[in-house]
Amino acid sequence: MFPYEKYLRFSKFPHIWCTGCGCGIILKSILRAIERIKLSKNDIALVSGIGCSSRTPGYVDFNTLHTTHGRAIAFATGLKLAKPALKVLVISGDGDATAIGGNHFIHAARRNLDITVIIYNNHIYGMTGGQASPTTPIGKKGSTAPYGSIEPSFDISGLAIAAGASFVARATCYHVVQLDKYLEKGFMKKGFSLIEVLAPCPTYYSRPNRLGTSVDMLRWYKENSIPVEKARTLSEYEKKDKIIIGILEDRERPEFCEEYKKMAERIRKS
Amino acid sequence: MAKQNVNAKLMTGNEACAEAAIVAGMRFFGGYPITPSSEIAEVLAHRLPEVGGIFVQMEDELASMATIIGASLAGVKSMTATSGPGFSLMQENIGYASMTEVPCVIVNVQRGGPSTGLPTLPAQADVMQARWGTHGDHSIIVVAPSTVRETYDWTIKAFNLTEQYRIPVIVLLDEVIAHVNEKMVIPEPETITIIDRKRSTESPDTYQPYKQNDSDIPLFADFGTGYRYNVTGLSHDETGFPTNDPQKINALYSRLSRKLERYQDQIIEYKTEYLKDAEICIVAFGSSARSAYRAVRLARQQGIKVGMFQLFVIWPFPYKILGRLASQIKAFIVPEMNLGQIAHEVSCAIKSDVIKVNRVDGSLITPNEILERIKNVSV
Numbered sequence: 001m002f003p004y005e006k007y008l009r010f011s012k013f014p015h016i017w018c019t020g021c022g023c024g025i026i027l028k029s030i031l032r033a034i035e036r037i038k039l040s041k042n043d044i045a046l047v048s049g050i051g052c053s054s055r056t057p058g059y060v061d062f063n064t065l066h067t068t069h070g071r072a073i074a075f076a077t078g079l080k081l082a083k084p085a086l087k088v089l090v091i092s093g094d095g096d097a098t099a100i101g102g103n104h105f106i107h108a109a110r111r112n113l114d115i116t117v118i119i120y121n122n123h124i125y126g127m128t129g130g131q132a133s134p135t136t137p138i139g140k141k142g143s144t145a146p147y148g149s150i151e152p153s154f155d156i157s158g159l160a161i162a163a164g165a166s167f168v169a170r171a172t173c174y175h176v177v178q179l180d181k182y183l184e185k186g187f188m189k190k191g192f193s194l195i196e197v198l199a200p201c202p203t204y205y206s207r208p209n210r211l212g213t214s215v216d217m218l219r220w221y222k223e224n225s226i227p228v229e230k231a232r233t234l235s236e237y238e239k240k241d242k243i244i245i246g247i248l249e250d251r252e253r254p255e256f257c258e259e260y261k262k263m264a265e266r267i268r269k270s
Numbered sequence: 271m272a273k274q275n276v277n278a279k280l281m282t283g284n285e286a287c288a289e290a291a292i293v294a295g296m297r298f299f300g301g302y303p304i305t306p307s308s309e310i311a312e313v314l315a316h317r318l319p320e321v322g323g324i325f326v327q328m329e330d331e332l333a334s335m336a337t338i339i340g341a342s343l344a345g346v347k348s349m350t351a352t353s354g355p356g357f358s359l360m361q362e363n364i365g366y367a368s369m370t371e372v373p374c375v376i377v378n379v380q381r382g383g384p385s386t387g388l389p390t391l392p393a394q395a396d397v398m399q400a401r402w403g404t405h406g407d408h409s410i411i412v413v414a415p416s417t418v419r420e421t422y423d424w425t426i427k428a429f430n431l432t433e434q435y436r437i438p439v440i441v442l443l444d445e446v447i448a449h450v451n452e453k454m455v456i457p458e459p460e461t462i463t464i465i466d467r468k469r470s471t472e473s474p475d476t477y478q479p480y481k482q483n484d485s486d487i488p489l490f491a492d493f494g495t496g497y498r499y500n501v502t503g504l505s506h507d508e509t510g511f512p513t514n515d516p517q518k519i520n521a522l523y524s525r526l527s528r529k530l531e532r533y534q535d536q537i538i539e540y541k542t543e544y545l546k547d548a549e550i551c552i553v554a555f556g557s558s559a560r561s562a563y564r565a566v567r568l569a570r571q572q573g574i575k576v577g578m579f580q581l582f583v584i585w586p587f588p589y590k591i592l593g594r595l596a597s598q599i600k601a602f603i604v605p606e607m608n609l610g611q612i613a614h615e616v617s618c619a620i621k622s623d624v625i626k627v628n629r630v631d632g633s634l635i636t637p638n639e640i641l642e643r644i645k646n647v648s649v
Contacts, residue, residue, distance in 0.1 A: 042494065042496045043494065045493055047340075061498055063498050064501070065501050066504065067336065068362055071332060074333035074334075074340070075339060077340060078298065078337035078340025078341035078344070079493060082298055083494045085494065086493065103332075104332075263319060264320075268320065
């Protein structure tokens, strides 16, 4: 049995998440990945915004910072620049990171700041009661899209790649073995890394959309996900409505803290 | 030839603000360009890498405010600078800094508003926004220098105040002070007092980030130094974790506002001139105070018993001090480049009406405009 108690603040339990929520699955995967890279708890800062996933910092024994809606990455930027030795992780949701916090998300990726952002994508605003988010698929219902959403949804991973992230991976709450691996790689990668995780929200996404229980959602992820390597051989038609999982981007780009340090050294020499 | 003072420089208020911040120990600036504050960012973009500090131009003012809080949590003195519209965008996270008691300094070089308003012209219209711009009951300190030298001194004091009380401090400048070039004698380093936040020496095992103590100001611990604690904008208890317990919530909000009430006598500063025998009192701050001093001196030459009360600290407001003056003073005149924001507070303090001298057209209030009012009252 993995020693989760090493990392959890059990005194803060019970947690606020619903039965069948994906938040716990992802949290456990994060802890396993942290254990594998042997980081000290003192050297980890976990930063979040507002939403269901953003309640995670309260339950884990790191330096934890629960900020304002959408701004986690901006807080994390100051923390990381002021103390580059800290391993700074950001936990966010689809609404927090790509609606209200979209600007910070793309600019941190553009700067290639050495932080890891983990986005729990459940296609809905769970904390506030099931309103449509930027990743609610067309036709799917939310409390503010009672006739089904008519807005195209964001491709979160695609956005990060286009903005300049060094490392981008997508997994689902079914594919936890892969998720462990992607998180570990993301944590180790110098530069901005994004791990997008599709997560079930049985309360506010599955129920109004008649998608069944959390287990049904996990089964749906299993049956509709295709590895990125296979996806590259498929036509757009064949990939339609499929979840493409895997390491979508892994490249070397200058990292912001290091570039700043180099600039400062150059100035002080001259 | 007269002896030259090597420390004398020609400087603008924005330059003085940036240089003073470095002297105060500020090593992290996050900001977004906006007139008429941009020179503060420009000077610091140049200077901070030289002194081992961080300058980062953020994507907007929401991010600027957030990033300086993040840096301050790592133990680094942090600052941002902006103007009206940007100041509006910062308000939510100013509330976060107030709630979580993270020291930081926000410089607001005021312009006329609302909205885009008058970007290149002076105004003093953010007196109320500086105090009540963020939602909820909260503590905040607002200072307002009127000259380049005062900007230097009050930027350093702003850092001292935020470090000492763990309350965000806002420095209100205006376009005139920000851009005017004045002779400025840089004070000798040994004459400058620098205050750093009190840090916990307790073991991380027993440390509580918001533990009640006699001072009402909790002891700080830098992120990443072994003190693994939680910071949240939610109502929290002494351990830093969210709580819905009415008693604990009440204890938090009471302490947050008590901090300001309890220390207000130490925080409030003002300057008076000719007030001893005065029958008329001018209350002014920022660049309006410059015109007011001139008007007072001109009136004194004409034998009118008028005195000057210059506010350096606007919030907390010196209600008691002005209230005590009310028995001696026949009339209070309040010149300001807004439609009566400070006049309202003076009126509350003296429990009577005041004479308002207002301009909101981007022009300075002239000494003559104030002098005319003084003469009208004195006859």
